[in-house]
Amino acid sequence: MKLTFSLVLCVLGISSVIAGPLPDPGSIAPIILERHAKFLSANHVLNFAAMDKHLKSIDNKFSKGLRNYERNTGQIHPLKTAVHPKKGSKRVQGSGIGNGRCKLGGNGNGNGSGNGSDNSNGNDNGNGNGNGNGNGNGNGNGNGNGNGNGNGNGNGNGNGNGNGNGNGNGNGNGNGSDNGNGTVSGNGGDGDVHLTNVQNDLLYAGKMTFGGQSFSIDFDTGSADTLVNPSAYDPKKSQDSKKTGKSFDAAYGDGTAAQGPIYTDSFEIAGLQARGVAIGRSLSEFIKDEDVNQGVSGLSFPSIQAFPKSYLPFFVSLMKQKAVSQGVFQFTLKHGSSPDSILHLGSVDHSKGKGPLKYIDVDPSLGFWVADASINGKPIKAIVDSGSTIISGPKAQVEDVIRTIPGIEAVQETDSVMYVFSCEQTPNVVISIAGLDVKLGHNQTRYGKTDDGRCVFPVAALPDMPLDAWILGDTFFQMTTIVFDMAQNRMGFALQA
Template structure:
C-alpha cells in the first residue's frame, strides 16, 4: 500500500478549488469496464476449496492498518485533524514513521480473491496501465520504466522521457511501505492522465523505480485514489476531482458496480449513475459526515434486530478494502448477538459461525428506511470439511473509531459517491 511523500507547495485553498464548478459545459457520463483479475492461489483470501487463508487475511489487515494510519496523517497535515481517530491512531503512525523516514500513503490491499481494475493512460503519446480504483485514498501511483527489481517484471511502466507532456516535481518522492515490509520508491511527476477518452492535464502522481516484496504478485500496475483531497499525501487534486474541475464530466459524481463471481460485469461510471445497473426508485442517499474519507453514519442489525450496545456508528465506504473491518470492542459486541458465533481459535480478530445457519446482517443509513443486506458475510470455511465459517466482519484496532465497509458489503449494492452534494448513495442492483 503506497506511501506517497511530498514537500508540496500547494495550499489548502488551492485544494479546495477542485470542488468548484467547471468553467465550461461538461460532456456526458462515461462507463469504464473493470476487469476481474485473479491472483495466484497462495495470495488469495480463499482457496479453490473454499478454505480461508488466514496468513493472507493477516497481511490484508496489516496493510489496512498502514493505509489508514497514513491517510490519517495526511488529513491531520491538510485539515488539522485525523477523522475518527481512536486512542491508538498516533501509536500506529509512530510505528510507521519508524519504518520510513518520510510521510506516506497506502495502496489498497492486493491480497483479494479477485480485483476490479480498469485501464488508464498517461503521457503523450499514451502509455497504458491497469489500475485499481480506491475510494479509501486520494493519490495516484504507477511503476516507473527505471524500475529494475524483479517485482516490476510483467508490469506496465511509466517512461517520463517518452512523454512530451511529462514534468518532474522536484522535492517530491514516492515512498511506499506495506505492513508486511514490501516497499516502493521513486520520483513524482505531473502529466496528462486519460480514462475512457477523458483527460486530466497536469495530474500529479508517483512513480516507483524500486519495488520489493509482494508488489510483484499484484495483477494490477497501480492505484487511483478517489477520496477527498484532504487525504492527499501529495497535497494535490485527486484524479477524478481534476477531471471535474477541467469540465470533463457531466456531474461531480461517480458510481461503482462491483460484481461477485460471474454475476455481472463490474464498472466504474464517471459523471453520474448508470441506470442500467440498478433498480429505479431504490437509491437512498446519506450525508457525508467528514470530507476526507467517504464517511457516513450507519446502524447494524442482526436477523432484523438492532444490536444491543451498538447505536449510530461511523462508517467508511472503501472500494480498496475486501472485508468489513470494525473496532475490536464493536466486533465483540456484534458477534455476541449472532447465534453460534465464537472468536476464531487462532485469534486475529476473526469470528466463526455455523455454516448452515449464517445470520442475516443489514445496514441502515440516515436518510433512508432501507435496510441493506451483507450478502457476502461468509468468507469461507475454517478448514477443509469444517462446518464452521469465517465472518467478513473482523475486529481490528486500525486507529479509527469507524466501521470500514469494504467489498463484502459493496458487492451487494450499486454505490454512488457524490462530491457535489457530499453524500453517498446505495441502490438495489438490477
C-alpha cells in the same frame, strides 16, 4: 449542514483562489496503503496469515490518512479524537456564514450570504474548519450549523477562537453559486470503466491511461493518490510527462515498501481526459501476484492525500478541468466471475439499482467517505472503502455486533480476530445506511473456509483500529450500487438491480 467541495479545496489551500499557502509537506510524501496477498487456496481455504497482513495494512492506511489530514489541515481528525480526545477539548456546534478568501490563519473577509435548503442549488457551504487563527468577518446572513466536531471554541472542526458567526476563517453556511446546481458546469462527459474481479473478490481492477500508456489499477475510495509499478508507466515515452521534483515513500503492512518520483502527465479514463494529473512511479515492482493489477488509485477527498497539495487526486482534476458532466462516480461490484462490475464516471447510471437512490450527506473536509450507519441495529460510523476486501471494525464494536448473530464463534490465529460458523447457516446481517437496509446475501456472509470445513465470516475485529469507524469493503459493495457525489458532498445507495 453541508459544505461544498470547492470550499474544502479552499480551506486546504488548493483552491483556484489561494489567500495563504499551506506548509509544504516536503519533497518526500510518505504513504501507507494496503497490500493484497492471495487469500484463498485452490479449494477455497482461507490463508489467515495473508488476511491478517491485509487487515494490518488497512490499519496502516487509515493511520496514514489521519496523519496526512493533520499535516494538510493543521487539525487532529475528528474520527481520531473520538477515540483519543485531547485533554480539555469539547465538541461544539457553531453557526455562521462567509465563504470569503479562506486563509488558514489569516483574515477571511467572507461575504457568503443567503439561505438554502440543501446543496442542490449550488453552494459554498462551510462546516467551520477554521483553525482558530483567522478572523473571517463573514458579513452575510446565511444560516448554518458547524458540524459540531470541533475542539475548543471553534465553529465545527476548528480549534481556537472562531465563534460561529463568520469569525475563524470565514467558513459558514451561506449558500452561494459556486457550482450552480451542484454539478460540474461545462460540456464534460461520462463513461464506464469495466472492472476485473481479481482472485476471488480479492480486488477489482480497471484501466486508466497516463501519457498514452494504459494499465489496470485498483480504485480505492479510502486513499487519494495514484501509485504504479515501473513496468506500468515510463515517463520517457510521453511528451507530456513532467517530473515534479517530489517523491513518495509508500510503506505497506506486510513489510514491503515502494519509493519513487512523482510526475504529472496527460491522463485519460473511460474517454475522459485531463492535463497535468499526478502519478507516483515506483522504482521497484511493489505489487506482485495480483494478476492484471499494477497499482492503486485513490478516489477520496484531498485532505488525506500524501502527495503535495497541488497534485490533486485524478477525479478532482477531472472535475476542475470540467471533463465530467457531473462530479460523481459510481461503483457497482459483482461477486465472482460476473463481467458486469463497473466504475461509472461523470453521471449516475440509475439502471444499476433497484428503485431510487437513498442519499446521505458526507463532510468532504474529513477526507474519507464516512457516514452514520448501523449493523444489526448497532450504530456505527462507516467508511465506505472500495480498497478493502472485507468488512472490519474496532474490536469492541465488532464483538457487540457478533453477539446479535447466533452460531458464530471467534478464531484468533493472528492478531486480528475473525469468526467462523457452520456452512449450512446463513448469518443474518443487516447494514443500514442512508435509510436503506442492506441484508448481506449468502455469498457475502462467507469468505473462504477453514481446514475443518467451517465458513469464515467476512467481518474482522481489529484490536488496534486507529479511528472510531468501521470499514465497509467489497463485501458490502457487492450488495449495492453506490454513488459518490463530490459535487454535492453525499453518497447514494441502492440495492443492485
